[in-house]
Amino acid sequence: MKDNHGRTIDYLRLAITDRCNLRCHYCMPASGLDWLKRDELLSYEEIEQLLPLFSSLGIRKLRFTGGEPFMRRDFDKLLTRVAKSNQFESITITTNGVLTAPYVPLLKELNIHSVNLSLDTLDEKRFAAITRRDVFPDVMRTLDALMAHGIRTKINAVIMEGVNEDDILPLAMLSKELPIDVRFIEEMPFNGRGDRHAVKWNRKGLIEALENVLGNLMPIGTEPNATSENYSIEGHQGTVGIIAAWSRTFCGTCNRIRLTPSGEMKTCLYGRNELNLGALLRSNASTNQIAEEIEQAVLRRKKDGIEAEAARTPLEESMATIGG
Numbered sequence: 001m002k003d004n005h006g007r008t009i010d011y012l013r014l015a016i017t018d019r020c021n022l023r024c025h026y027c028m029p030a031s032g033l034d035w036l037k038r039d040e041l042l043s044y045e046e047i048e049q050l051l052p053l054f055s056s057l058g059i060r061k062l063r064f065t066g067g068e069p070f071m072r073r074d075f076d077k078l079l080t081r082v083a084k085s086n087q088f089e090s091i092t093i094t095t096n097g098v099l100t101a102p103y104v105p106l107l108k109e110l111n112i113h114s115v116n117l118s119l120d121t122l123d124e125k126r127f128a129a130i131t132r133r134d135v136f137p138d139v140m141r142t143l144d145a146l147m148a149h150g151i152r153t154k155i156n157a158v159i160m161e162g163v164n165e166d167d168i169l170p171l172a173m174l175s176k177e178l179p180i181d182v183r184f185i186e187e188m189p190f191n192g193r194g195d196r197h198a199v200k201w202n203r204k205g206l207i208e209a210l211e212n213v214l215g216n217l218m219p220i221g222t223e224p225n226a227t228s229e230n231y232s233i234e235g236h237q238g239t240v241g242i243i244a245a246w247s248r249t250f251c252g253t254c255n256r257i258r259l260t261p262s263g264e265m266k267t268c269l270y271g272r273n274e275l276n277l278g279a280l281l282r283s284n285a286s287t288n289q290i291a292e293e294i295e296q297a298v299l300r301r302k303k304d305g306i307e308a309e310a311a312r313t314p315l316e317e318s319m320a321t322i323g324g
């Protein structure tokens with residue numbers, strides 16, 4: 001599938017639930033969200049109806065995300081069926097790691113390509129302050145298990161002014177001790193409150209902070225559609241990276257579309273919902289009709305996230321309702 005800007009679309013980010021067992025400040029209010037009801041969620045049957053269609057349209061990479069995907073009952077069974085169906089060249093997962101450790105052997109067995117672990121601090125107290133939950137040891141158990149099973153692991157860390165700047169170095173140093181990619185993500189305004197503030201820790205600020213303490217960062221080649229700019233550091237087993245998710249410097253090679261837990265298709269993270277695939281399925285639309293609708297939505301994409309945001313109502317949703 002190609003979009004109206006000549007970009008190949010071969011990556012689907014599939015959020016299977018909006019629920020989460022953390023309450024990160026930059027994602028949702030302490031009280032949580034007005035969670036989707038069971039019948040508002042795409043069922044596993046509906047997801048498994050849609051995935052072959054996406055595969056037939058050229059989707060090669062599938063990411064499971066949420067909310068927290070392991071919060072949804074029997075996710076491991078869905079994952080097993082999809083992985084064994086061999087429809088996708090790579091399957092990846094984004095998780096906060098709280099419930100994940102017991103499933104790591106299965107992820108290895110299913111040849112899951114990589115796991116993105118959301119971790120904004122290595123300080124237990126600060127973890128509890130950021131996430132409003134006291135489950136840091138569970139997350140570190142997951143990191144240990146991922147390392148023990150040799151699963152490619154990427155850390156996603158959001159650095160917030162006055163909150164966890166002191167974690168930039170400790171997190172980066174994880175890449176010295178472990179063969180992992182530590183990525184620092186610019187904070188995005190998907191906090192469920194519509195709250196927008198200047199982002200101090202943007203791409204420039206993060207690179208300066210890293211170079212101040214680690215010396216020169218050596219740029220390394222990344223995958224063609226990567227959002228992360230990766231750097232190697234002498235003596236480090238892993239890498240550090242910057243994801244300019246607010247500055248949106250990588251839209252020119254964007255290859256991804258998203259499916260929300262309720263079946264809304266988004267052709268840009270910052271854009272509006274383009275198509276409700278759940279409603280189409282429930283109206284017994286034919287596979288061809290759904291495929292046509294998906295292709296048409298991809299052919300009306302905005303050129304970048306800035307344009308997509310400008311073309312919609314102000315951002316007020318939580319990242320948990322989109323899947324990152």
Ligand code: SF4
Nearest residue numbers: 251254268269304305
């Ligand atoms: S902001 Fe939108 S267009 Fe840009 S990379 Fe993200 S999803 Fe793609």
